Amino acid sequence: MRDAVIIGAGPAGLAAAYGAAKNGLRVVVIDDNPAAGGQIWRGEQAKPASPEAQVWFEKLRSVDIQLITGARVFQQRAPGTLLAETPEGVSELNYDSLVLATGARERFLPFPGWTLPNVMGAGGLQALVKTGLPIDGKRVMVAGSGPLLLAVAAYLRTRGAEVLLIAEQVSSMQLARFAVGLVGKASQVFSLKRQLRGVRYLSGCWVTAAHGDGKLESVALTRGGKRWQVSCDYLACGYHLVPNVELAELLGCVVESGSVSVDQYQQTSIANVYSAGEATGIGGLELSLVEGEIAGLAIAGKHDEARSLFPIREQQRRFATRLNQTFALRDELKQLPAPDTIVCRCEDVTFARLSAHDSWRAAKLQTRCGMGPCQGRVCGSAVEFLFGWRAESVRPPLLPVRIQSLIR
Amino acid sequence: MPETVTVVVNGVSVTMPAGSMVSAAILKTGITAFRRSATGEPRGPLCGMGRCFECCVTIDGEEHCRSCQTVCRDGMDVRTDA
Numbered sequence: 001m002r003d004a005v006i007i008g009a010g011p012a013g014l015a016a017a018y019g020a021a022k023n024g025l026r027v028v029v030i031d032d033n034p035a036a037g038g039q040i041w042r043g044e045q046a047k048p049a050s051p052e053a054q055v056w057f058e059k060l061r062s063v064d065i066q067l068i069t070g071a072r073v074f075q076q077r078a079p080g081t082l083l084a085e086t087p088e089g090v091s092e093l094n095y096d097s098l099v100l101a102t103g104a105r106e107r108f109l110p111f112p113g114w115t116l117p118n119v120m121g122a123g124g125l126q127a128l129v130k131t132g133l134p135i136d137g138k139r140v141m142v143a144g145s146g147p148l149l150l151a152v153a154a155y156l157r158t159r160g161a162e163v164l165l166i167a168e169q170v171s172s173m174q175l176a177r178f179a180v181g182l183v184g185k186a187s188q189v190f191s192l193k194r195q196l197r198g199v200r201y202l203s204g205c206w207v208t209a210a211h212g213d214g215k216l217e218s219v220a221l222t223r224g225g226k227r228w229q230v231s232c233d234y235l236a237c238g239y240h241l242v243p244n245v246e247l248a249e250l251l252g253c254v255v256e257s258g259s260v261s262v263d264q265y266q267q268t269s270i271a272n273v274y275s276a277g278e279a280t281g282i283g284g285l286e287l288s289l290v291e292g293e294i295a296g297l298a299i300a301g302k303h304d305e306a307r308s309l310f311p312i313r314e315q316q317r318r319f320a321t322r323l324n325q326t327f328a329l330r331d332e333l334k335q336l337p338a339p340d341t342i343v344c345r346c347e348d349v350t351f352a353r354l355s356a357h358d359s360w361r362a363a364k365l366q367t368r369c370g371m372g373p374c375q376g377r378v379c380g381s382a383v384e385f386l387f388g389w390r391a392e393s394v395r396p397p398l399l400p401v402r403i404q405s406l407i408r
Numbered sequence: 409m410p411e412t413v414t415v416v417v418n419g420v421s422v423t424m425p426a427g428s429m430v431s432a433a434i435l436k437t438g439i440t441a442f443r444r445s446a447t448g449e450p451r452g453p454l455c456g457m458g459r460c461f462e463c464c465v466t467i468d469g470e471e472h473c474r475s476c477q478t479v480c481r482d483g484m485d486v487r488t489d490a
Contacts, residue, residue, distance in 0.1 A: 132428025
């Protein structure tokens with residue numbers, strides 16, 4: 001029996017696992033979170049809240065899959081063998097085929113005050129509320145860019161938050177062009193609109209600073225030359241998403257423009273390594289699911305069946321292209337950091353110190369930017385936007401691990 | 409399965425719905441500074457999904473635990489590093 005290892009138990013990983021397990025592969029799915037579902041289906045393994053989650057968790061119960069949660073892959077010992085740190089120690093994962101469904105993270109952009117406690121990502125605050133933070137009666141400002149802002153605002157509202165404003169940096173003209181093409185997503189848009197009735201949504205608007213003594217107290221905003229300030233308890237601010245490609249890079253897979261490169265069967269530049277979902281480019285739930293299905297079928301040798309899904313993927317990819325064009329960042333956001341604004345939060349490296357250098361490597365060597373525990377996962381995409389530098393190399397361990405995990 | 413769990417944050421008991429993360433429990437107590445940065449700034453959770461390391465605290469004596477990826481267990485001893 002051939003072994004498939006799937007990294008990531010979000011929609012893409014679960015869809016891949018299902019396709020592979022149904023066709024006779026022995027499947028292990030591994031995720032660093034305590035439960036399956038990824039970010040979008042967080043907490044829905046136990047209690048599905050969306051129809052899609054219900055369908056997929058139901059399907060998964062019909063096949064035999066080993067799910068390992070709370071485990072972080074940090075190294076490839078040799079081709080075909082990955083090492084993962086678990087709460088108990090280190091697990092060795094052997095694979096004939098590997099699917100990287102590592103998802104995405106939010107893009108954060110530095111602005112004065114963004115390091116204050118209670119300034120969080122949009123998805124970040126949503127994740128906290130989904131995992132037990134009471135938000136009832138709290139005043140929340142949602143800002144940044146991308147469709148996630150709407151989903152987050154709607155969710156927070158159902159949990160009793162007072163959503164003061166959704167500030168979207170994209171111009172209303174760009175948004176209008178995007179909206180015209182949303183025919184296939186009409187029901188989703190309609191339901192979000194209903195949930196957000198009464199919430200102010202401002203396009204062409206962004207946060208210029210967060211203020212507070214030891215924690216967030218107010219937020220400064222700008223729109224069309226006008227500036228004003230709003231008191232709030234939380235700022236949920238994220239600028240769309242960036243693919244998690246570090247593991248792919250560690251394995252030596254080709255990564256282009258920040259996404260894992262794949263062929264029509266979701267195969268990477270390494271023959272037995274596949275990738276699906278947000279890691280191959282930001283495209284949302286439906287694209288992740290169909291890419292995952294294709295990858296799962298392909299590693300099981302079911303290429304005809306996989307091909308039958310190509311038209312659905314094509315349609316979703318067209319949507320993804322429009323999505324990413326629409327939510328491109330405006331240049332004004334590059335002016336947000338003040339000289340003393342921290343860019344690398346792990347090592348407290350300011351914008352002024354980075355500005356003295358001309359490459360990621362030089363900045364790293366001289367300032368330790370990107371060398372703290374997050375290894376550039378937060379500042380990397382910010383630095384790329386602000387200075388145009390791209391992080392150069394990924395080395396093991398992929399994440400900080402216990403000394404015992406390294407010396408075993 | 410019991411419906412709630414109680415953890416101790418800096419000596420103060422806080423009861424949470426079962427399955428809650430330690431990060432949510434800390435914020436529920438009113439604490440917003442989870443750790444001090446390299447230059448001594450107070451910091452709290454940012455990404456909520458285990459990527460940014462801003463929510464690291466000491467849990468049952470183990471330092472540098474990401475509280476956003478640690479599920480609350482009854483009696484857990486949580487210490488913020490701020």
